[in-house]
Amino acid sequence: MCAIMKNLEPLKMNVVRYNESYKEEWDTFVRASRNGTFLFEREYMDYHADRFRDHSLLFFQNNKLKCLLPANESADTLYSHQGLTYGGLIVANDTFTGDIESAFDTLMYYLGQNNFQSLIYKTIPYIYWKQPSAEDNYFLYRLKANRIACALSATICLADRLPYSRERKRAVRRGREVSLQITESDSLGTFWRIMQTNMMARFGTAPVHSEAEMDLLKKRFPEQIRLFVARENDEEVAGALIYVTDKVIRIQYGHASPRGKEIGALDCVYDHIAALFEQTHHYLDFGQCTVENGNVLNKGLMHQKEGFGARGTLYEIYELKV
Numbered sequence: 337m338c339a340i341m342k343n344l345e346p347l348k349m350n351v352v353r354y355n356e357s358y359k360e361e362w363d364t365f366v367r368a369s370r371n372g373t374f375l376f377e378r379e380y381m382d383y384h385a386d387r388f389r390d391h392s393l394l395f396f397q398n399n400k401l402k403c404l405l406p407a408n409e410s411a412d413t414l415y416s417h418q419g420l421t422y423g424g425l426i427v428a429n430d431t432f433t434g435d436i437e438s439a440f441d442t443l444m445y446y447l448g449q450n451n452f453q454s455l456i457y458k459t460i461p462y463i464y465w466k467q468p469s470a471e472d473n474y475f476l477y478r479l480k481a482n483r484i485a486c487a488l489s490a491t492i493c494l495a496d497r498l499p500y501s502r503e504r505k506r507a508v509r510r511g512r513e514v515s516l517q518i519t520e521s522d523s524l525g526t527f528w529r530i531m532q533t534n535m536m537a538r539f540g541t542a543p544v545h546s547e548a549e550m551d552l553l554k555k556r557f558p559e560q561i562r563l564f565v566a567r568e569n570d571e572e573v574a575g576a577l578i579y580v581t582d583k584v585i586r587i588q589y590g591h592a593s594p595r596g597k598e599i600g601a602l603d604c605v606y607d608h609i610a611a612l613f614e615q616t617h618h619y620l621d622f623g624q625c626t627v628e629n630g631n632v633l634n635k636g637l638m639h640q641k642e643g644f645g646a647r648g649t650l651y652e653i654y655e656l657k658v
Contacts, residue, residue: 348438349402351446354392362394365401365428371460371469372426373581374560376406381417383553388419393446395439402435403427405443412453421586422651423458425472436471440479447658455656457481461649463491463584463619476654485629485653490641492610492620494585498645507600508607514599517567518608524551527565527575531591543589550577564609566592566601574601576609583618585609590622606644622646629653 354362359378366372374380381390388408395403404426406417416423425439447455459473492498500508521527528547535541545553554561565575573596579586587609592602610620625638630651 347442347445348397349435349442350396351442352394352396354390354394358394361401362392362404365404366426368428369404369426370429370431370467371424371465372404373464373579373584374557375420375422375579376404376426379556380553381406381419383549383556384419388417392417393443395442397435397438401428402431403439409452412451413456414447414452414454415456416458420458422460422464424460427469427471429467433471437475440472440475444479444656444658452658454658456484457654457656459652459654461489461651463621463649464581466582476656479656481654481656483652484655485651487624487626487630487651488633488638489624489649489651490622490638490644490646491649492622492644492646493618494610494614494620495618497610497614498647500645501643504603504640504643507603510598510600511566511604514568516573516599516601516604518564518605519567521563521565521572521575522554524554524563524577526572527563527577527589527591530572530575530593530596531589533593534591561588564605566596566605568595568599568601571595573599574605576602576605578609580613580617584621585613585617585619586621587623610644619649620646621649624651 352358363377366376389410391407391409391414393405393407394401395405406420406423406426408415408417408419410418425436427436457476460469462470524547531543535543560580561577562580563575563577565572567573574592576590577588579588587606590602590606596602613620622641625634625641626632627634
């Protein structure tokens with residue numbers, strides 16, 4: 337039983353496991369929520385349904401939907417959600433602290449009743465919130481959850497940008513001197529080949545998404561998933577695939593060819609994106625600069641992003657024993 341529950345009070349919420357009949361209600365709630373992004377819409381979540389056994393939950397109070405938990409199950413553990421960068425309870429503007437306490441009560445009871453042994457819970461970094469939404473962090477503390485991962489991401493505050501370092505200024509200047517053309521593109525092909533070559537050479541791995549998967553997602557979310565590329569004499573030499581949410585521009589992938597690296601092409605793409613969105617969005621997030629659940633910091637990568645004026649944002653994961 338949940339440590340928050342007092343005197344074995346009856347549960348104040350009903351929890352329902354997601355199925356396709358809830359799709360419209362789910363997506364409508366996500367779009368109107370105070371901390372959700374398009375990553376939680378079913379058209380995004382379900383593209384990798386073959387890899388993750390969905391076990392998402394909807395929490396109702398007096399027949400009104402109060403919050404959602406995007407989740408999947410594996411063995412005796414519920415995850416929120418292994419296929420997403422961030423997760424946790426999605427809440428509405430009129431979901432109050434008492435409602436979230438009730439949701440955790442209900443969740444812990446549900447997990448016990450369904451023979452789960454643990455919950456792995458990803459929080460949503462504050463930069464993605466449209467309104468303050470830290471109540472889940474508080475109740476994780478109350479439940480004595482263990483923080484098992486703390487990744488550091490590099491984030492630019494677009495509303496109050498810090499100056500570039502001399503190194504980054506020089507890189508952008510090199511690109512301008514060769515008259516790079518920075519444009520938006522609907523074709524992933526060349527960029528994807530550059531990225532695959534880089535990742536295989538440096539890490540011996542492939543991108544998390546396949547080109548076909550990303551092409552599908554880009555078609556489903558054309559306003560939210562966008563590609564900007566740099567060309568020199570019509571040759572594509574660098575690019576950045578971005579995720580556009582209400583407040584954040586996230587660099588999902590950014591890569592350059594050997595020639596692109598010589599002339600600072602990727603720096604120019606990042607500079608272009610920051611300038612393009614600085615009047616409409618609060619943050620540009622380069623993504624995590626750590627591995628092994630945050631235990632190893634890529635100092636060189638973090639330093640490079642700090643050269644654009646980025647500073648640290650946390651991506652945290654907690655474990656709760658049922």
